[in-house]
Amino acid sequence: MRKILIPIDFTPSTRKAAVYAMRLFSKEPVQFILLSSYNHIEHNPTELKILALRGKMKIDTIDLLKAEVRALEHEQKHVDSFFETWDEFGEMDEVINNHVTKFSVDYIFLGLHGTTGNQKLAAKLKTSGALGRLNCPVILVPESFDHSKPRRIVLALDSQSIIEKEIYSPLLSLAKKFNSSFVALYAINGSVTPEDRHQKIALRKILGTKLDSFIFLQSKNAVDSIDGYLYLHSVDLLAVPHRKSSLLKRYFKKNMLDKLVSFTDVPLLTLQR
Numbered sequence: 001m002r003k004i005l006i007p008i009d010f011t012p013s014t015r016k017a018a019v020y021a022m023r024l025f026s027k028e029p030v031q032f033i034l035l036s037s038y039n040h041i042e043h044n045p046t047e048l049k050i051l052a053l054r055g056k057m058k059i060d061t062i063d064l065l066k067a068e069v070r071a072l073e074h075e076q077k078h079v080d081s082f083f084e085t086w087d088e089f090g091e092m093d094e095v096i097n098n099h100v101t102k103f104s105v106d107y108i109f110l111g112l113h114g115t116t117g118n119q120k121l122a123a124k125l126k127t128s129g130a131l132g133r134l135n136c137p138v139i140l141v142p143e144s145f146d147h148s149k150p151r152r153i154v155l156a157l158d159s160q161s162i163i164e165k166e167i168y169s170p171l172l173s174l175a176k177k178f179n180s181s182f183v184a185l186y187a188i189n190g191s192v193t194p195e196d197r198h199q200k201i202a203l204r205k206i207l208g209t210k211l212d213s214f215i216f217l218q219s220k221n222a223v224d225s226i227d228g229y230l231y232l233h234s235v236d237l238l239a240v241p242h243r244k245s246s247l248l249k250r251y252f253k254k255n256m257l258d259k260l261v262s263f264t265d266v267p268l269l270t271l272q273r
Contacts, residue, residue: 001029002106005099007092008036010064017111017141018072020267022081024150024174029080033105034068036061036087037095061087100136107170108138137170140268149178150237150267155203156226158187159195161241163202167271171239175210180236182207184214185229187222230266239269 002025006018021032038057065085072083088095096108153171157163174180184203188196200214219225230238 001031003031003033003104005033005035005096005105005108007096007108007110008034008065008068009092010036010068011111013111013141013143015068015071015075015111016143016145016147017109017139018068019075020141020145020147021107021109021139022072022075023147025081032072032081032083033099033103034065034083034085035095035099036065036085037090037092038087058087058089105136107136109141110138111141112143135272137272138270140270142265142267144265145267146265148236150174151178151180152233152235153180153182153237153239154226154230154233154235154266155182155184156187156222156238156240157184157199157203158222159193159199161199163199163206163241165206167241168206170269170271172207172210174237175207180210181212182210183212183233183235185217185226186214187217187219187225189220189222190218192216235266237269238266239271241271 004021004025006014006021008014008018018032018034022030038061062085065087069083069085086099088098099105100108153175155171171182175182184200184207186196186199196216203214204211215229217225217229226238229235
């Protein structure tokens with residue numbers, strides 16, 4: 001049974017991410033884990049007041065999580081699956097990292113909204129290095145995303161991307177489930193090198209006939225070129241290898257993350273080793 005972790009901040013965006021996860025895995029048993037954290041303690045409180053506040057916040061969070069489960073169960077019946085709720089005191093990025101380390105989580109679905117909430121969390125996960133330590137795929141779901149099956153997947157690569165079958169297995173699993181096809185966008189700054197050609201051959205060996213095309217993007221601003229491709233073509237999912245990938249670092253700069261969420265309307269899947 002798959003375990004899917006969904007950080008919840010009780011906004012429509014995180015519910016949208018949960019519904020997206022439910023639809024992607026609607027025909028297999030899944031343990032959906034709704035995770036919420038609480039940490040709003042006033043400045044210099046007494047120890048007794050801290051305990052009282054934490055107790056009250058925990059009760060409130062548990063009630064909100066129960067209501068979220070009821071709403072999701074009403075949204076879509078999911079055969080052979082169930083919801084579990086986790087709540088913990090602390091910063092959400094630390095809480096996520098702790099739970100993924102403790103439990104064998106297969107995916108994290110993170111709903112993004114505006115320039116606050118989970119979008120800041122996504123950036124914090126990246127800049128703190130937590131995203132790289134999660135060791136499971138993370139799917140970032142923009143607020144404006146209209147649910148669709150991931151039949152057309154764009155894979156964003158550069159010379160630092162690691163091309164190993166283990167990393168791409170989540171993509172291959174999705175491709176098999178939804179009969180997806182891939183377009184690889186490979187960013188270069190200059191002419192194509194022998195190493196670039198080797199990367200192309202290695203990727204084709206992994207993706208096989210599912211790889212429709214491999215495009216070298218000769219541009220000084222690879223991220224803008226990728227966004228331009230997404231704007232002009234019908235794409236359901238953008239996948240970016242995380243390990244050693246300078247592209248992912250660029251995507252998580254504030255302006256690039258804002259642009260991804262507000263401009264492309266495409267979920268972003270980070271592929272971990």
